[in-house]
Amino acid sequence: MSGQNQTPEKGKTEKNRTEKLMKRNTAYKKRQNLYQKIAFSLMRLAVVVTMAVLIIIIGDIILKGYPAISIGFLTQMPTNQMTEGGILPAIVGTIQLVILSLLVAVPLGIITAVYLAEYAADGKVKRIIEQAVNNLAGTPSVVFGLFGMALFVMYLGLPLSLLTASLTMGLLIMPVIIRTAQEALIAVPKEYREASAALGVTKWETIRRVILPSAFSGMITGIIISTGRAAGETAPILFTGAVFFYPRLPDSVFSPFMALSYHLFVMATESINIELTREIQYGTALVLLAIVFSMNLIAVGIRRHYKKKSFSSH
Amino acid sequence: MNATKSENAFSFADTLNGENEFDSDEDDFESENEIEFENEIEFENETEFENENSGEPAPSFSTGKVKKKIIEVKDLDLWYGNNHALKNISIGIPKNKVFAFIGPSGCGKSTFLRTMNRMNDMISNCRIEGEIYIDNENIYAKETDVNDLRKRVGMVFQKANPFPMSIYDNVAYGPRIHGVSKKKIPGIVEESLKGAALWKEVKDRLKDSAFSLSGGQQQRLCIARTLAVKPEIILFDEPCSALDPISTRKIEELITKLKKEYTIIIVTHNMQQAARISDYTAFFLSGELVETGKTVHIFENPQDERTEGYITGRFG
Ligand SMILES: Nc1ncnc2c1ncn2[C@@H]1O[C@H](COP(=O)(O)OP(=O)(O)OP(=O)(O)O)[C@@H](O)[C@H]1O
Numbered sequence: 001m002s003g004q005n006q007t008p009e010k011g012k013t014e015k016n017r018t019e020k021l022m023k024r025n026t027a028y029k030k031r032q033n034l035y036q037k038i039a040f041s042l043m044r045l046a047v048v049v050t051m052a053v054l055i056i057i058i059g060d061i062i063l064k065g066y067p068a069i070s071i072g073f074l075t076q077m078p079t080n081q082m083t084e085g086g087i088l089p090a091i092v093g094t095i096q097l098v099i100l101s102l103l104v105a106v107p108l109g110i111i112t113a114v115y116l117a118e119y120a121a122d123g124k125v126k127r128i129i130e131q132a133v134n135n136l137a138g139t140p141s142v143v144f145g146l147f148g149m150a151l152f153v154m155y156l157g158l159p160l161s162l163l164t165a166s167l168t169m170g171l172l173i174m175p176v177i178i179r180t181a182q183e184a185l186i187a188v189p190k191e192y193r194e195a196s197a198a199l200g201v202t203k204w205e206t207i208r209r210v211i212l213p214s215a216f217s218g219m220i221t222g223i224i225i226s227t228g229r230a231a232g233e234t235a236p237i238l239f240t241g242a243v244f245f246y247p248r249l250p251d252s253v254f255s256p257f258m259a260l261s262y263h264l265f266v267m268a269t270e271s272i273n274i275e276l277t278r279e280i281q282y283g284t285a286l287v288l289l290a291i292v293f294s295m296n297l298i299a300v301g302i303r304r305h306y307k308k309k310s311f312s313s314h
Numbered sequence: 315m316n317a318t319k320s321e322n323a324f325s326f327a328d329t330l331n332g333e334n335e336f337d338s339d340e341d342d343f344e345s346e347n348e349i350e351f352e353n354e355i356e357f358e359n360e361t362e363f364e365n366e367n368s369g370e371p372a373p374s375f376s377t378g379k380v381k382k383k384i385i386e387v388k389d390l391d392l393w394y395g396n397n398h399a400l401k402n403i404s405i406g407i408p409k410n411k412v413f414a415f416i417g418p419s420g421c422g423k424s425t426f427l428r429t430m431n432r433m434n435d436m437i438s439n440c441r442i443e444g445e446i447y448i449d450n451e452n453i454y455a456k457e458t459d460v461n462d463l464r465k466r467v468g469m470v471f472q473k474a475n476p477f478p479m480s481i482y483d484n485v486a487y488g489p490r491i492h493g494v495s496k497k498k499i500p501g502i503v504e505e506s507l508k509g510a511a512l513w514k515e516v517k518d519r520l521k522d523s524a525f526s527l528s529g530g531q532q533q534r535l536c537i538a539r540t541l542a543v544k545p546e547i548i549l550f551d552e553p554c555s556a557l558d559p560i561s562t563r564k565i566e567e568l569i570t571k572l573k574k575e576y577t578i579i580i581v582t583h584n585m586q587q588a589a590r591i592s593d594y595t596a597f598f599l600s601g602e603l604v605e606t607g608k609t610v611h612i613f614e615n616p617q618d619e620r621t622e623g624y625i626t627g628r629f630g
């Protein structure tokens with residue numbers, strides 16, 4: 001009885017409610033769409049700003065540095081108190097510095113990362129090491145410079161030289177290499193480890209044959225970042241081997257050396273005639289940029305080659 | 315790992331199975347060094363004929379009443395931390411048969427399967443008591459080399475997991491690492507791919523990435539990779555659960571073919587699959603082995619009502 005009475009009323013309220021809901025729903029949708037539009041616009045703006053800044057900086061360097069570039073600039077020693085001539089020793093010095101510091105940091109860093117990712121048991125010790133690595137990655141480069149001088153020069157008695165600077169620079173870039181390599185190792189699917197173990201393959205062989213190759217391209221990313229830093233940082237080499245004026249190519253790793261970054265720094269701040277050498281400064285910056293860029297290209301090339309190779313028989 | 319706990323085993327078997335074959339199994343186990351078992355079910359003619367037809371070596375005891383179990387599990391308990399995941403499991407796995415493990419999700423099928431090649435060693439909070447004998451050798455004994463064990467007991471996983479390498483390299487991976495001479499590798503690769511019924515489909519593209527294969531082909535590639543290390547036993551953990559019906563059928567046919575040379579244990583959620591391909595079935599429920607026997611018996615005439623309930627789909 002009562003049920004019959006209620007039915008039409010219930011239907012009505014039901015209808016009302018759905019209408020209300022639909023209205024609310026469209027309003028909700030409209031609002032959501034608006035939010036989405038605002039969010040996307042902000043993101044787009046951020047990208048545009050970032051790109052613009054990058055393009056302005058690089059464009060400025062190219063435009064102002066380009067006139068300075070010549071065969072002579074790239075192949076000659078600096079002359080006349082560095083207001084004329086080329087920057088060959090600084091180019092060679094930077095390339096040597098980058099390669100040597102990578103030689104120091106990459107093997108050590110990757111071994112550390114393998115240990116942390118594959119062998120170290122989860123626990124306090126591991127967490128402390130990881131935190132230490134993180135902190136080192138954020139330590140100002142001048143601190144590394146001072147530490148390098150204290151350890152290698154004052155304590156171990158190494159000369160101010162390419163070697164000492166490379167060791168110091170190696171320490172600086174190591175944390176980033178460890179972190180990126182560790183992330184890359186952790187990202188390797190657990191299925192590969194299981195599959196390999198199920199074939200009776202030892203952990204070490206599994207790491208060597210499956211895990212490291214799979215993590216390789218992630219590791220290269222860390223090396224690319226490090227290349228840029230090693231080429232660009234000035235403070236770590238300031239106290240450990242880079243010199244203002246050394247118009248010869250280093251004859252051994254024990255000789256002091258010139259580097260583009262330091263050269264630029266000195267000419268822009270302390271040279272006898274800063275205005276006169278503006279063009280040389282921009283030329284130097286352009287060359288530095290080009291070196292970092294081509295080293296990155298090489299790394300990307302290696303990564304691509306390796307990816308292809310890992311998919312085909314040898 | 316522990317020494318025998320036979321009292322427990324008896325009480326367990328008594329409460330669970332009454333007077334069935336388990337008691338006699340345990341008896342034999344205690345009294346003989348050779349692991350052999352009397353098992354009424356196996357006395358059926360069918361089994362014997364099968365053996366003779368396929369030209370296998372005759373059972374070691376000429377009476378034909380005794381048949382060898384390649385795997386013998388005794389009073390196995392397993393814990394993940396405090397979670398008692400396997401409770402006092404005892405079971406024998408006969409050679410060159412397909413043995414299916416069934417049971418609802420989370421009952422411990424995978425866990426039990428992985429005790430047999432000690433994959434659980436990779437899990438840090440996993441603790442095991444009891445014994446598993448493979449070819450009369452306690453695989454949890456201190457002197458057992460786990461990598462040697464895994465060479466003998468291969469495993470195929472639920473999700474096909476080929477390495478990011480070429481098809482060829484995937485199959486060659488095991489033998490290469492195990493130091494098989496270079497000259498023999500191409501032969502092993504071909505033989506293994508043929509064994510996994512994949513050779514025809516891939517023989518012209520061995521250098522392609524394994525990821526270029528379909529899901530079903532990838533799973534057969536994983537089987538080929540397992541065959542390449544020449545195991546005696548192959549463990550399959552739901553190998554078809556991610557595959558379409560046609561690929562599933564192919565894998566099932568393959569498994570049926572493989573049992574001539576290998577002992578096979580398969581975990582499956584698919585009752586029809588278990589019924590189609592397995593010779594023996596074991597039903598697990600919350601970490602306990604409820605019932606085991608010939609597949610026909612389990613499916614047509616289950617002794618335990620829980621088994622019946624599961625098989626007829628009343629729960630699980
Ligand atoms: N790595 C692990 N760590 C802790 N507990 C686990 C782990 N693996 C499984 N377990 C637990 O052990 C029990 C059995 O799990 P298992 O994976 O063996 O079940 P299963 O029968 O294979 O289930 P499914 O059919 O869903 O695959 C579950 O309670 C599960 O939560």
Ligand SMILES: [Mg+2]
Binds near residue numbers: 424425551
């Ligand atoms: Mg499972």
